[in-house]
Amino acid sequence: MTDATAQSPEPRKQSSLISSDARTAKRNAAEKRFRAYGLTAILMGLAFLVVLFVSIVRSGMPAFTRTVVDVEFVLTQEQFDASEKELFKTKAYSNLFIAELQDQLTASGLSIDFDAKAIERLLGKVGGTLREHYKANAADLGKPVQFELAASSRVDGYFKGRVSRDTLQDSRFLMLSDLDLVDALEEVGIIKQAFNWTFVTGADSGVDNPGGAGIGASVVGSFFMMIVVLVLSLPIGVAASIYLEEFAPQNRLTDLIEVNISNLAAVPSIVFGILGLAVFIQFMHLPQSAPLVGGLVLTLMTLPTIIISTRASLKSVPPSIRDAALGVGASKMQAVFHHVLPLAMPGILTGTIIGLAQALGETAPLLLIGMVGFVARGYPEGIVAGFTEANSAMPAQIYTWAARADVSFYEKAWGGIIVLLAFLLTMNIIAIILRRRFERRW
Amino acid sequence: MSFVKLTASALAIATVSATAAAARDNVQVAGSSTVLPYASIVAELFGDNTDFPTPVVESGGSSAGLKRFCEGVGENTIDVANASRAIREKEIKACAENGVTEIIEVRIGYDGIVFASDINGFNFEFTPSDWFNALAPKILVDGQLVDNPNTTWDQVNDAFPAQPIAAFIPGTKHGTREVFEEKVIAAGCEATGAFEAMQAAGMSEDDAEDACLAVRTDGLSVDIDGDYTETLARIQANKDGIGVFGLAFYENNTDKLQVATMSGVVPTTETIAEGVYPVSRPLFFYVKKAHIGVIPGLKEFAQFFVADEIAGGEGPLAQYGLVADPELAATQEAVDGEVVMGKDM
Numbered sequence: 001m002t003d004a005t006a007q008s009p010e011p012r013k014q015s016s017l018i019s020s021d022a023r024t025a026k027r028n029a030a031e032k033r034f035r036a037y038g039l040t041a042i043l044m045g046l047a048f049l050v051v052l053f054v055s056i057v058r059s060g061m062p063a064f065t066r067t068v069v070d071v072e073f074v075l076t077q078e079q080f081d082a083s084e085k086e087l088f089k090t091k092a093y094s095n096l097f098i099a100e101l102q103d104q105l106t107a108s109g110l111s112i113d114f115d116a117k118a119i120e121r122l123l124g125k126v127g128g129t130l131r132e133h134y135k136a137n138a139a140d141l142g143k144p145v146q147f148e149l150a151a152s153s154r155v156d157g158y159f160k161g162r163v164s165r166d167t168l169q170d171s172r173f174l175m176l177s178d179l180d181l182v183d184a185l186e187e188v189g190i191i192k193q194a195f196n197w198t199f200v201t202g203a204d205s206g207v208d209n210p211g212g213a214g215i216g217a218s219v220v221g222s223f224f225m226m227i228v229v230l231v232l233s234l235p236i237g238v239a240a241s242i243y244l245e246e247f248a249p250q251n252r253l254t255d256l257i258e259v260n261i262s263n264l265a266a267v268p269s270i271v272f273g274i275l276g277l278a279v280f281i282q283f284m285h286l287p288q289s290a291p292l293v294g295g296l297v298l299t300l301m302t303l304p305t306i307i308i309s310t311r312a313s314l315k316s317v318p319p320s321i322r323d324a325a326l327g328v329g330a331s332k333m334q335a336v337f338h339h340v341l342p343l344a345m346p347g348i349l350t351g352t353i354i355g356l357a358q359a360l361g362e363t364a365p366l367l368l369i370g371m372v373g374f375v376a377r378g379y380p381e382g383i384v385a386g387f388t389e390a391n392s393a394m395p396a397q398i399y400t401w402a403a404r405a406d407v408s409f410y411e412k413a414w415g416g417i418i419v420l421l422a423f424l425l426t427m428n429i430i431a432i433i434l435r436r437r438f439e440r441r442w
Numbered sequence: 443m444s445f446v447k448l449t450a451s452a453l454a455i456a457t458v459s460a461t462a463a464a465a466r467d468n469v470q471v472a473g474s475s476t477v478l479p480y481a482s483i484v485a486e487l488f489g490d491n492t493d494f495p496t497p498v499v500e501s502g503g504s505s506a507g508l509k510r511f512c513e514g515v516g517e518n519t520i521d522v523a524n525a526s527r528a529i530r531e532k533e534i535k536a537c538a539e540n541g542v543t544e545i546i547e548v549r550i551g552y553d554g555i556v557f558a559s560d561i562n563g564f565n566f567e568f569t570p571s572d573w574f575n576a577l578a579p580k581i582l583v584d585g586q587l588v589d590n591p592n593t594t595w596d597q598v599n600d601a602f603p604a605q606p607i608a609a610f611i612p613g614t615k616h617g618t619r620e621v622f623e624e625k626v627i628a629a630g631c632e633a634t635g636a637f638e639a640m641q642a643a644g645m646s647e648d649d650a651e652d653a654c655l656a657v658r659t660d661g662l663s664v665d666i667d668g669d670y671t672e673t674l675a676r677i678q679a680n681k682d683g684i685g686v687f688g689l690a691f692y693e694n695n696t697d698k699l700q701v702a703t704m705s706g707v708v709p710t711t712e713t714i715a716e717g718v719y720p721v722s723r724p725l726f727f728y729v730k731k732a733h734i735g736v737i738p739g740l741k742e743f744a745q746f747f748v749a750d751e752i753a754g755g756e757g758p759l760a761q762y763g764l765v766a767d768p769e770l771a772a773t774q775e776a777v778d779g780e781v782v783m784g785k786d787m
Contacts, residue, residue: 088751089491091758128490167697172761203496206486207479208762281518287466288518289498370470373500374482376489377468390468390498403501403669405479405694 056417063415066196066211067151067159069123070189072144073100073130080134080141090127093134097126097149108188114181121174122182122191124150124211148194150211153408155182159193162407199415204376204397210408213401215416217378219423221291221371221391222360224380226427228295228387229302229359234352236299237306244307245314246336265304272301273365281369289370289390297365302355309351313344345438353431357424363395372396394420466517469497469743473507473524474617475669476553476688477725480759481524484747487758492746494739499524501669504617511728512537521733521740525726526553526617534783544731544782548744549773550753552765554689554714555621555721558699560681564603566702570720572599574630576607579658582636587643590658610676610685611657613667621723622686623655626704629720631655674698689714690763714765722765731782744777 020028075096083092098119105114126149134141150156154174157163168176185191202214248254276297280286286293317340325335366372371392380386392400394416401413471481481499489496500507504525511523512533529547537545557568575581575598581590595602612618631637631654640650657663666673666685673685674695684702689709692701701709704721713719727747734741746752748770753759755766767773775781 086751087491087746087749088487088757090487091751128486131490163697169696171693171696173693206483208483208758209486212486282513285516285518288470288520370472370498370500373472373498374478374485375498376482376486376496377498378496390470390495403475403671405670405691407695 056414059411060414060418062160063199063412064196065193067156067191068148068194069151069191070148071101073097073147074144075134075141077141090131093130094127097130098123110184112180112184118178118181121178122152122155124152125209128212151191153210153406156211156408158182199412203378204374204392207404207406210406210412213412215394215397215419218392218394218397219419220379220386222393224291224386225295225298225393226356226360228292229298229356232299233302233306233355237303238310238348241307241310241314242336245311261304261307265308269301269362270364272297273368275300276365277368287388289375290388291391292387293369294366294371294393297369298359298362301362301365302359305355305358306351310348313347314340316347317343342438343440346435349431349435353428356427360424361395363399366393366396372399394423467738468495469522469737469740470520471497471522471524472500472502472510472520474504474526475501476526476618477524477727479690479762480550480764483758483762484752487752488743488746492742494742497743503615505615508533512540512542514540515542515730515732521730521737523728525728526723527620528726529728542730546729546731546777546780547783548727548729548748548777549724549767550727550748551725551759551767552714552722553725554709554719554765555618556687556689556692556709557684557702558687558692559684559702560677561698561700563681564605565700566602567706568702569705570626570630571633573626574634577609577627577657577663578631579656582634582639587636587639593662605682607662608680608683609663610666610673610683611663612686613665615667618686625721627657628654693763711765731780734780748773748777
């Protein structure tokens with residue numbers, strides 16, 4: 001006996017007591033494989049996201065800088081009055097500016113030959129900016145003012161690498177010899193790159209004036225549209241789902257309504273555009289191209305999304321909470337509004353924000369109510385005007401730019417996507433903060 | 443919470459009803475995507491140079507624009523339709539049925555239609571016959587009308603390389619398509635003798651003319667319903683492709699495209715103005731006279747558009763690629779006098 005204990009005991013098995021048979025091994029392998037698939041799927045998704053993000057940022061960042069001509073300019077009262085008498089006033093301003101620049105360059109003793117035409121080719125459409133400045137600041141007349149005005153799109157392309165000496169063909173837009181002048185002007189600091197505030201704050205511009213194009217006005221348009229969508233679809237959607245979920249009797253009629261709401265969520269958005277055109281513009285005579293109509297159309301599109309998600313979150317509130325409220329004597333309405341709704345709020349907010357995000361990126365319905373195209377009215381002059389004056393929306397603006405002949409608009413379309421994503425991110429952050437506030441645990 | 447929402451929605455409804463009565467203060471334009479660039483240039487300048495708000499210009503094609511134009515009179519309809527072709531009898535009739543009886547036709551200038559391919563490809567020199575033999579559903583081979591057997595360009599013309607035929611032409615809702623059919627395909631139909639052969643085969647003259655406009659539908663010719671940017675994207679994806687563009691679009695993309703000559707003429711604003719380059723067409727916009735005086739700035743916009751400073755040879759439109767109309771003065775007079783169509787006929 002003792003001998004037996006004294007003998008070194010058999011080494012203890014390291015593995016568990018369960019000896020794995022072939023079937024268990026197979027099951028475990030299957031699980032491992034499945035995990036690998038899942039991980040691959042996530043990695044692939046991430047990779048796509050990274051590729052997308054990198055390409056958006058890389059193509060879009062140039063839109064935030066622009067090439068400007070930095071020159072001191074004096075406009076006298078007489079010149080101002082004479083220009084204002086013309087039909088094509090902005091052209092008169094830009095001619096004055098070109099003459100001034102030519103004088104300055106001649107005086108500075110530049111070694112390169114140039115003429116007024118060459119300067120004109122280097123400049124973008126500067127007349128509009130000049131006229132706007134002097135109309136707003138009459139005190140600046142007769143005084144030297146430092147201007148940073150947009151260079152032409154091809155000069156801009158030369159700085160950003162779109163146009164090179166090898167690919168440039170002489171045309172009335174830009175001659176190869178003009179690039180020597182550009183290089184010389186860059187050396188003395190007259191032509192330089194600067195942050196493109198116009199892009200962030202401005203409105204759309206004509207196809208020959210990419211330097212003056214901005215997305216700011218359409219951000220405002222999108223903002224007013226989102227206000228309309230939020231103000232209309234949230235109360236209507238929540239009221240409808242509370243009624244359907246908590247009060248409505250279960251019968252054929254409510255079944256029919258439910259089925260239809262689910263169907264409505266799957267209707268292509270262009271259909272809502274056609275509906276909007278027929279009802280809001282042709283029948284109700286609301287203004288064309290207005291964010292109000294855009295918002296109404298998008299409300300129709302967003303409602304089903306909000307109703308479905310609100311009903312789901314109302315359903316997920318445990319029945320015990322309703323029962324408890326009813327048990328201590330609350331009315332049905334009190335139970336819903338004091339207990340169920342606050343608990344469902346985070347879910348409702350998530351649904352709303354998904355609906356709004358969808359609406360924000362929608363172009364198709366706007367196509368038919370006149371918000372896609374050249375809409376460049378600038379900023380609305382008040383809250384009501386913001387809803388009713390013609391304006392574009394961000395996705396519509398991006399679409400419009402992408403279709404233009406000049407490549408620099410294509411770059412602006414990418415830049416617009418960055419602004420759109422930033423807007424979306426802000427919306428989501430606000431939603432997350434609100435959701436945190438409303439979140440309750442039980 | 444619910445009270446706040448209630449007030450908010452009440453406010454929204456109030457806004458809706460308030461604006462229903464408010465008048466539109468900007469000119470509303472829609473139509474041809476060929477005219478759109480010019481119209482947008484003018485719209486921006488109009489906003490910059492006058493006290494009127496910048497007009498809204500939508501795209502969509504000549505036919506779509508004219509259809510909207512003819513929907514009726516009133517603030518909820520557009521004021522101006524852009525078109526890259528003249529309005530048709532059928533459309534004038536449709537307009538009249540909806541109460542749009544007085545239409546002012548304004549010709550703004552001419553635009554060239556060019557054939558362009560990838561910059562690194564073969565430099566084509568086309569004739570209308572080449573295009574007919576490449577794109578028509580039935581062509582003349584050895585005196586017989588047969589289903590088009592050509593699939594590569596060298597079968598069409600010995601001077602061309604063995605490059606597969608892949609044509610990207612404007613869709614039927616574009617006015618450009620009509621010009622392409624009439625000035626290229628139909629011209630080729632007559633030049634190759636197919637027109638005569640069709641008549642000899644028992645077709646009436648009208649039927650033969652219609653048959654001459656047809657384009658093969660076996661996939662070698664692709665209709666592009668979008669803008670020229672889409673055509674360009676297709677050519678960049680398929681280097682063998684040859685696309686139909688407006689001259690201004692090509693001139694903005696000379697780093698990616700090379701232009702083909704037509705009957706030996708290189709398309710430029712000069713050759714189009716002189717009438718030497720065969721494939722060009724006038725561009726128009728149509729103004730609803732009933733809206734003049736109702737929509738602020740409508741007449742001023744039309745006058746501004748055709749002013750010498752804008753649409754003339756030195757103006758921004760010519761700078762962008764429009765071929766100025768030599769008879770601009772007559773157009774200006776017609777706009778000033780609000781001369782409507784059909785009255786002088």
